Amino acid sequence: MSEQVKKPVGIMETVLRDAHQSLIATRMPTDMMLPIVEKMDKVGYHAVECWGGATFDASLRFLKEDPWERLRKLRDGFKNTKLQMLFRGQNILGYRPYADDVVENFVEKSVANGIDIIRIFDCLNDLRNLQATVDATNKIKAREGRGHAQIALSYTLGDAYTLEYWVNMAKKIEEMGADSICIKDMAGLLVPYKAAELIKAMKEATKLPIQLHTHYTSGVASMTYLKAVEAGVDVIDCAISPFALGTSQPATEVMVETFKGTPYDTGYDQNVLAEIADYFRPYRDECLASGLLNPKVMGVDIKTLLYQVPGGMLSNMVSQLKEQNAEDRYYDVLKEIPEVRKDLGEPPLVTPSSQIVGTQAVFNVLMGERYKMATKETKAVLRGEYGQTVKPMSQEVIDKVIPGEERITCRPADLIENEMDKLEAEMKEWKQQDEDVLSYALFPQVATDFFKYRQAQQEKVDMTQADTKNAAYPV
Numbered sequence: 001m002s003e004q005v006k007k008p009v010g011i012m013e014t015v016l017r018d019a020h021q022s023l024i025a026t027r028m029p030t031d032m033m034l035p036i037v038e039k040m041d042k043v044g045y046h047a048v049e050c051w052g053g054a055t056f057d058a059s060l061r062f063l064k065e066d067p068w069e070r071l072r073k074l075r076d077g078f079k080n081t082k083l084q085m086l087f088r089g090q091n092i093l094g095y096r097p098y099a100d101d102v103v104e105n106f107v108e109k110s111v112a113n114g115i116d117i118i119r120i121f122d123c124l125n126d127l128r129n130l131q132a133t134v135d136a137t138n139k140i141k142a143r144e145g146r147g148h149a150q151i152a153l154s155y156t157l158g159d160a161y162t163l164e165y166w167v168n169m170a171k172k173i174e175e176m177g178a179d180s181i182c183i184k185d186m187a188g189l190l191v192p193y194k195a196a197e198l199i200k201a202m203k204e205a206t207k208l209p210i211q212l213h214t215h216y217t218s219g220v221a222s223m224t225y226l227k228a229v230e231a232g233v234d235v236i237d238c239a240i241s242p243f244a245l246g247t248s249q250p251a252t253e254v255m256v257e258t259f260k261g262t263p264y265d266t267g268y269d270q271n272v273l274a275e276i277a278d279y280f281r282p283y284r285d286e287c288l289a290s291g292l293l294n295p296k297v298m299g300v301d302i303k304t305l306l307y308q309v310p311g312g313m314l315s316n317m318v319s320q321l322k323e324q325n326a327e328d329r330y331y332d333v334l335k336e337i338p339e340v341r342k343d344l345g346e347p348p349l350v351t352p353s354s355q356i357v358g359t360q361a362v363f364n365v366l367m368g369e370r371y372k373m374a375t376k377e378t379k380a381v382l383r384g385e386y387g388q389t390v391k392p393m394s395q396e397v398i399d400k401v402i403p404g405e406e407r408i409t410c411r412p413a414d415l416i417e418n419e420m421d422k423l424e425a426e427m428k429e430w431k432q433q434d435e436d437v438l439s440y441a442l443f444p445q446v447a448t449d450f451f452k453y454r455q456a457q458q459e460k461v462d463m464t465q466a467d468t469k470n471a472a473y474p475v
């Protein structure tokens with residue numbers, strides 16, 4: 001590119017979603033967010049990610065907040081900035097596949113309450129699991145002129161994941177009617193020169209804008225962004241410095257400064273960014289002091305690159321081994337993880353496939369025989385209930401774990417009947433807004449507990465008398 005041609009890179013700010021999900025278990029309350037919204041709205045971010053992922057679950061479960069209410073308040077404050085959410089394809093924001101009517105309804109309500117851009121991913125990169133969400137978004141776009149469907153490819157390494165694989169996926173995404181593509185590198189596996197190669201090849205294959213999402217876990221992320229931007233990536237995901245680095249994203253201010261005076265100059269005002277950082281810094285200190293932010297997650301974890309296992313999955317595995325008094329088997333399990341992943345068709349390791357592969361690897365090692373016991377989820381993956389994997393699954397393992405059982409090859413949601421009416425009937429005594437049905441659909445127990453809490457609050461129950469531990473609120 002000649003020095004004269006300007007191509008400012010966009011930044012999506014993640015502090016209101018992924019940054020606090022990655023560093024402080026998604027515990028930032030709405031009250032912490034609202035006072036800084038007006039300032040954040042002045043930056044000119046490409047978008048602010050503020051919803052979806054674990055924020056929905058954590059709001060209801062731990063913060064006793066209505067996530068829909070949070071979204072409406074943020075929408076009120078952000079007058080000029082696009083709001084983005086993360087959506088797990090057919091699993092929406094939950095952990096099981098839902099019928100298409102729930103997916104469509106959720107997309108409708110997300111946009112109606114303030115979301116502009118929906119980033120949709122599938123843990124197997126099975127694009128069929130993303131079509132219903134893309135279609136629902138496009139329907140709104142045709143009707144109202146707003147709504148943007150971004151398909152995210154879960155980035156991973158392995159024999160099947162060649163440059164051709166990613167390029168073909170980019171072409172298919174364009175055909176599906178998505179508005180943009182994201183490369184979602186949840187474990188920080190994408191190294192700088194590979195990123196340049198990947199972005200260049202994908203930009204040649206598609207006209208769609210490409211956004212890059214990574215985590216600082218392995219320590220290479222800001223260099224990866226530099227090479228990706230030089231190769232033509234359109235948007236990068238960053239977090240304001242007090243909630244950047246470690247298991248979070250590269251720091252916004254650092255990337256802004258890096259590209260200053262180059263064709264990629266963001267044009268953002270460092271003074272405004274500094275004020276935003278000043279606002280969040282005392283909260284970071286508070287999180288450190290309370291232990292909510294563990295300094296351990298702020299370092300470089302090079303094991304991520306060595307074993308290609310996301311950090312969260314490693315810590316899960318360690319706690320599972322601890323429970324079984326089998327911490328000495330750590331390295332055996334680490335060796336078993338890629339084997340299980342291969343047996344299951346070499347999927348990316350991202351929620352929920354990461355938990356499925358990790359737990360099965362622990363079982364295989366501790367039982368002394370591979371697949372002597374298989375989890376419910378491993379069986380479901382082998383039956384095809386999560387979708388199609390990039391490589392075939394091991395026939396030997398299929399024969400051992402689900403002998404003689406029927407396997408499905410269709411889009412899994414084709415077998416799920418519409419369920420909105422049934423869900424609404426189940427929860428109608430608590431319904432105060434249409435969105436409540438969707439909260440209930442995703443987390444039936446947690447949402448019901450929240451509805452009880454909400455009702456108790458509205459009826460001015462003395463909360464000191466409420467048995468919050470057992471979610472019992474005297475009404």
Ligand SMILES: [Mn+2]
Pocket residue numbers: 018186213214215
């Ligand atoms: Mn992420």
